[in-house]
Structures are given as structure tokens and as C-alpha cells.
Amino acid sequence: MACIFCQIIEKTIPADVVHEDDDLIVFKDINPKGAIHVLLVPKAHIETVNDLETHHIPVMGHMFEVVQQLAAKWKIVEQGYRLTLNVGRGGGQEVDHIHMHMVSGWTRR
Ligand code: 5GP
Ligand code: ZN
DSSP states (O other): OOOHHHHHHTTSSOOOEEEEOSSEEEEEOSSOSSSEEEEEEESSOOOSGGGOOGGGHHHHHHHHHHHHHHHHHTTOTTTOOEEEOOOSGGGTOOSSSOOEEEEESOOOO
16 A cells, blocks of 8 residues: 555554544644644545545544644644645645644744
8 A cells, every 4th residue: 555644544654643533533744844733634545635525525524623622632722723735746735645734833934
């Protein structure tokens, strides 16, 4: 299996997992851009936002529920945080398995 995020989901390569349920895994980015930087990754191998279909709506909505839970747990609701979905090479996407970045303590370049 070539996809690095599918390998993390299958636990064939390690990751620092902060949340996992039937449809979604959240783990720390290996190259953090802020004090907190996690990736929210649907377990289904969907390549990009362009490949989303109607049946993916529940898991994409569920992502935001988990974002709210993590923001509350980490006490960053007030200070705020950044959510990013990079789409395609021109959009900065390097891993072709859909994921949303959640970054707090982000510094503007
Ligand atoms: P993209 O540029 O595709 O939106 O973001 C991919 C992210 O995945 C990058 O921020 C990169 O640091 C992270 N990443 C790449 N490979 C690994 C890995 O093996 N483990 C973890 N935890 N993060 C990774
Ligand atoms: Zn994958």
C-alpha cells in the first residue's frame, strides 16, 4: 500500500494519534507549523476535495465536530486556530489522501 496516510490508518507506520473513531483519525503532523498541528484524515482513501461524493458528507461534517471537541480540550476556542485543506499540487497538497490541517499558534509568514 503506497499511501502514507492509509499506512498510518492501518498502523503499519507509527503516528502520534490524538483521536480515532470508525471513520476518522487525527494525528500530529510530523513537521508542525504551530504549537499544535494535527491532521484530520477520513479513513476512506479519498484523494482530494475534487473526489468528494455525496456519501462522504457525513465524515466531512464529522471532522468539524471533532475539531470543536479538540479545540475545547486544548482550550484554544478563544484564541483561535487555522483549518486548511490543500487541494492538488497547485494548492500545496503533497499527500494524496484528503486531510484537513488544524493549527494553533500559527505564525503568519
Ligand atoms: P499537505 O501538504 O498534503 O496538505 O500536507 C501533508 C502534511 O503531512 C504535511 O504537513 C507533512 O508534514 C505531513 N506528513 C507527511 N508525511 C507524514 C508522516 O509520515 N507522518 C505524519 N505524522 N505527518 C506527515
Ligand atoms: Zn490513503
